[in-house]
Amino acid sequence: MLTCGVDRADAPPAIARRSQAPARPGPTLLFGSTPAMQELRALIASVRDTDVPVLIQGETGTGKELVARALMGQGRRDHGPFVKVNCAAVPVELFESELFGFEPGAFTGADHGRAGKFEAASGGAIFLDEVGELPLSLQAKLLHVVQDGHFARIGAAQPSRSTARIIAATNRDLDRDVQAGGFRADLLFRLNVIPVRVPPLRERQADIPQLLTFFADRWAARHDRPRFVFSAGFVDQCLRYRWPGNIRELENVVQRAVLLGCEEPLPVTMDAVHGAAPAGPSEPVPGSLTQAGSAPIVGSHSLKDVARDAASAAEGECIARMLHETRGNRRKAASNLGVCYKSFLKKARQHGL
Numbered sequence: 001m002l003t004c005g006v007d008r009a010d011a012p013p014a015i016a017r018r019s020q021a022p023a024r025p026g027p028t029l030l031f032g033s034t035p036a037m038q039e040l041r042a043l044i045a046s047v048r049d050t051d052v053p054v055l056i057q058g059e060t061g062t063g064k065e066l067v068a069r070a071l072m073g074q075g076r077r078d079h080g081p082f083v084k085v086n087c088a089a090v091p092v093e094l095f096e097s098e099l100f101g102f103e104p105g106a107f108t109g110a111d112h113g114r115a116g117k118f119e120a121a122s123g124g125a126i127f128l129d130e131v132g133e134l135p136l137s138l139q140a141k142l143l144h145v146v147q148d149g150h151f152a153r154i155g156a157a158q159p160s161r162s163t164a165r166i167i168a169a170t171n172r173d174l175d176r177d178v179q180a181g182g183f184r185a186d187l188l189f190r191l192n193v194i195p196v197r198v199p200p201l202r203e204r205q206a207d208i209p210q211l212l213t214f215f216a217d218r219w220a221a222r223h224d225r226p227r228f229v230f231s232a233g234f235v236d237q238c239l240r241y242r243w244p245g246n247i248r249e250l251e252n253v254v255q256r257a258v259l260l261g262c263e264e265p266l267p268v269t270m271d272a273v274h275g276a277a278p279a280g281p282s283e284p285v286p287g288s289l290t291q292a293g294s295a296p297i298v299g300s301h302s303l304k305d306v307a308r309d310a311a312s313a314a315e316g317e318c319i320a321r322m323l324h325e326t327r328g329n330r331r332k333a334a335s336n337l338g339v340c341y342k343s344f345l346k347k348a349r350q351h352g353l
Contacts, residue, residue, distance in 0.1 A: 037207065040196070048070075048071055051165050052194055053165070054071060057169070057197050058171065063247050064129070064198055065169070069082060071167060081164075082127065086130060095138050101114050102116075105155065106153070116151070128167070128191075139184045143184065143187045148161075149163065201246045208235070208238050211250060219254060225259070233335060237266055237337075262342055312351075319344075319351060330345065
């Protein structure tokens with residue numbers, strides 16, 4: 001799970017500089033000098049000390065939980081509990097007991113009473129992650145406590161009240177779900193008092209060098225590895241890559257590099273990601289996967305297989321073109337592609353080059 005440190009928007013570190021570890025866990029990946037991140041931090045600061053519900057929307061891997069935790073930091077609820085609920089993982093039959101708790105004897109096996117998530121979060125915040133995945137039947141039950149904070153333990157004669165701040169998050173377009181009948185309009189109205197959009201990584205690409213350094217220093221320290229410095233070629237690849245998995249994907253890439261001691265090629269070529277034709281000569285490159293006689297990608301009926309085969313073909317095409325441009329100089333080709341020589345040789349062999 002992504003965690004973060006201090007806001008260093010005014011002083012982004014160089015690629016080769018080691019970041020200082022935060023004194024205690026907290027939200028740090030909200031740093032960055034891009035306008036999108038400046039606006040996000042300003043919005044968080046303006047609503048941090050309020051109790052109104054917040055709806056955080058953003059793609060998978062953008063750091064929505066970091067934003068939720070930042071809404072608690074340095075505010076009046078800073079020392080209160082932060083209770084996370086993965087709405088997509090709560091079974092329908094256990095929803096009420098998990099969120100609202102139960103009294104002793106409320107059902108078979110309930111020998112002892114237990115507080116629910118809303119009760120446990122009183123004085124702090126309850127984070128309803130993936131709230132868009134809740135089925136309609138559970139949305140109705142959630143609506144009542146969101147409206148006024150009142151709920152009742154299963155088997156209780158009297159209702160209770162939670163003082164927890166409600167923060168919800170989703171990667172879905174809830175307005176579209178409302179129109180399609182998959183999400184309650186009244187629940188969306190209650191949750192979306194303060195809408196917060198977390199930008200995808202492709203909208204804050206200027207922050208990528210800083211993120212690479214941050215993660216490289218973190219994983220080097222955690223795994224007792226020497227400081228890892230990314231090459232200029234690899235950083236350039238990262239700046240042109242679209243990062244469909246956002247920060248989570250970038251962190252995984254950095255962690256592999258630190259552990260293996262070398263840079264690995266990104267999943268697909270930059271041109272394939274941007275949807276443009278690769279630059280280079282119009283004639284087939286010697287050794288290229290597109291020259292006459294090469295077998296097309298056929299026979300795969302699984303979308304996963306098709307995607308894997310297409311990525312592999314694009315990777316081989318990129319390596320072949322670079323070898324052609326460098327006239328077979330493998331070390332120069334590896335440097336131009338931003339990968340270590342050992343990794344380049346391994347990939348070239350895999351593609352018969």
